[in-house]
Structure formats: C-alpha cells, structure tokens
Amino acid sequence: MSGLIPRRAGDVHRSDLDESHLQVRLTEAERQGRWEVRAAEWRALELAREIFGAEARVSLIGIRSAGPMRGLLQLDVPFDGLDAHRALETDFMAQVGLDPVLSRVPLIYVLGANAD
Numbered sequence: 580m581s582g583l584i585p586r587r588a589g590d591v592h593r594s595d596l597d598e599s600h601l602q603v604r605l606t607e608a609e610r611q612g613r614w615e616v617r618a619a620e621w622r623a624l625e626l627a628r629e630i631f632g633a634e635a636r637v638s639l640i641g642i643r644s645a646g647p648m649r650g651l652l653q654l655d656v657p658f659d660g661l662d663a664h665r666a667l668e669t670d671f672m673a674q675v676g677l678d679p680v681l682s683r684v685p686l687i688y689v690l691g692a693n694a695d
Contacts, residue, residue, distance in 0.1 A: 605644070612644030619684035623652055626678065630671045631656035634693055650686045658692035 605613070620639045627635035634657050641651035658664055668690055675681045675688070 609644040612649070613642060615684050616642050616644075616650045616686070619650070619681055619686060620652060622678060622680040623654065623675070623686070623688070626674055626681070627654050627656060627671065630667055630674065636693065640689075647685060648687055649684050651689065652686045653689045653691065655691050655693040664690075664692075 616639070620637055624635065624637040627637060631654075636655045638653045638655075639650055640653050643649050656664075656667070671690070672688070
C-alpha cells in the first residue's frame with residue numbers, strides 16, 4: 580500500500596527533498612480522483628453521524644488518486660459497549676455498500692472509540 584500512509588514529518592530528511600517533492604503537479608485525473616476521495620470522506624462523516632450520533636468524527640489519514648484502495652479513513656465514534664458498537668458498525672458498513680458515493684470509492688475504514 581505504498582503511498583497510502585504518509586510518512587511522519589520526522590522521517591523526512593532535508594537531503595530527501597528535491598525540487599520534485601516541493602511542488603507536485605497533478606494531472607486533471609489525479610485531481611478528480613482526490614476530490615472523489617474527499618467527497619467520500621464528507622459522505623462517510625454524514626453517515627457516521629446518522630448512525631453513531633453527532634459526536635462522530637472522521638479523519639482522512641491517507642489518500643490516493645487511483646488504485647484498488649483510495650484512502651484510509653479513521654472514524655472516531657461514541658462507544659457504549661462492545662455489543663452496541665458492533666451492531667452499529669455492521670449497520671454503518673452495510674449502508675456504505677448501499678451508498679451511491681461510498682460504494683464507488685474503495686476506502687479502508689478504521690472505527691475507533693471517540694476519546695471525548
């Protein structure tokens with residue numbers, strides 16, 4: 580999954596940077612691919628809030644313009660016990676498969692407990 584998980588800032592050394600890393604020019608297809616992932620991120624947040632509650636938060640951790648997996652999406656949701664969480668997670672993933680936006684953009688969903 581090269582390119583899906585960004586390197587930490589501390590992992591980049593000054594010698595690793597050259598002109599091509601400082602300014603990346605995306606093609607129109609790459610730009611559109613990234614916007615598709617962003618649209619899926621916003622739709623996932625809306626769906627998560629419908630299912631888990633208004634406290635749900637979404638973070639796009641990794642993104643690709645194309646490929647079999649387009650992004651890594653972390654959802655922090657309220658946690659009221661394992662059985663309830665699993666039932667809501669099952670409902671969420673079923674709705675992802677039915678949603679016209681989310682079903683077209685293959686993402687990896689990481690659901691965790693909201694720390695609040």
